[in-house]
Amino acid sequence: MPEESTVPQPDVRIREIAPRLTFQNHPVATDVKTELVRRLLDAGVRSFELSSFVRPDLVPGLADAAEVFARVPRVPGLTLGACVGNMRGLARAADAGADTASFLLSVDEGFARANIGRSTADSLAELERMAAFAADRDLVLDTYLIFAWGGPTGPARGAADLEPLARRLLDIGVDRWILADSVGYAAPPQIRELVTAALAHVPADHLTVQIHDGRGMGLAALLPLLDLGVRAIDxxxxxxxxxxxxxxxxxxxxxxxxxxxxxxxxxxxxxIDLSRLLDTANWLTDEVGVPGKGFVRHTGPVPAGGRPAEPLAFTW
Structure with missing residues (x-):
């Protein structure tokens, strides 16, 4: 488990997922992956989705997952997570020293078969077996709900679509969820609707939201999440x-x-230190050659000075 830290806790826990999300599609050397994490640690990032323990023939860019876990320096307050697709991957994550393991459960049936080779129903049966395994070990098991808002090519999904899956997950004892808008379908009203529905089943501190900014609405989702009490954002x-x-x-x-x-x-x-973060983002895109987006690394941050912002009035 992560070491305890005396550093004041931030209002929001940003979990950095680039070590998994980027390198599964843009293979680089293990040294590059560990250098990225080192730079992010220097910037103050303390939560990572570090890699995936999945079949290397399907995701060859993450075949070095165990080595990456072994090389990352442990610092106070650090939490290291991994994606897993089955019991074998969960056992490998535990052996590697992962603090959390996230099951790759797709709400979209077609993607479920393309991604891990089984139906959503079969995935739920596998997750039930994995929950029993994790309960006997010092490992937090949560689950993705990939395409929770719809996609990859089908229609949008809403609160009613979540209900049967939410009940099934609770039946098998998995009450920590990562809601993923995997193709960027959701504007703030859709974010609010589905997150509100999820919060009827699990507490806010058991919920993480991950937005893939495929349609330019990603940043708009952040403030509604805070208003709803979600403090874990990928x-x-x-x-x-x-x-x-x-x-x-x-x-x-x-x-x-x-x-x-x-x-x-x-x-x-x-x-997180924004200046160091920007240096790392530019290193990733310019020196490593990883395709990237974003605004502030091109335009520069808003200049410091003037009256500090009043903190938002949260409902904690």
Missing amino acids: TSLAGSGGHPAMPGAQGGGVCTEDAVQLLELAGVSTG
């Missing part, structure tokens, strides 16, 4: 990312540096 440095099963798709997450600037200007602490 972002990707330089808006980078993609998926081997969706070649050519806009698969990047909400841009970490843009998200940090927005939150800090809104009076919400993240514990």
Whole structure:
């Protein structure tokens, strides 16, 4: 489990997912992955989705997952997560020292078969077996709800679509969820609707939201999440990312540096140094050659000075 820290906790926990989301689609050497994490640690990031323990023939860019876990320096307050697709992957994540493991559950049936080779129903049966395994070990098991808002090509989904799946997950004892807008379908009203429905089943501190900014609405989702009490948000440095099963798709997450600037200007602490984050984003895109997006690394941050922002009035 992560070491305890005496550093004040930020208002929002930003989990950096670029080490998994980007490198699953843009293979690089293990040294590059660990250098990225080191730079992000220097910037104050303390929560990562570090890699995936999945079949290397399907995702060859993450075949070095165990080595990456072994090389990352442990610092106080650090939490390291991994994606897993089955019991074998969960056992490998536990052996590697992961603090959390996230099951790759797709709400979209077609993508479920393309991604991990089984139906959503079969995935739920596998997750039930994995929940029993994780309960006997010092490992937090949560689950993705990939395409929770719809996609990759089908219609949008709403609260009514979530209900049967939510009940099934609670039946098998999995009450920590990552709602993923995997192709950027949701504007703030849709974000609010589905998150509100999820919060009827699980507490806010068991919910993470991950927005893939494929349609330019990603940043707009952040403030509604805060208003709803969600404090765990997944972002990707330089808006980078993609998926081997969706070649050519806009698969990047909400841009970490843009998200940090927005939150800090809104009076919400993240514990992350924006200047160092920008240096790392530019290193990732310019020196490593990873495709990226985002605004603040091109235009520069809003100049410091003037009256500080009043913190937003949250409902904690």
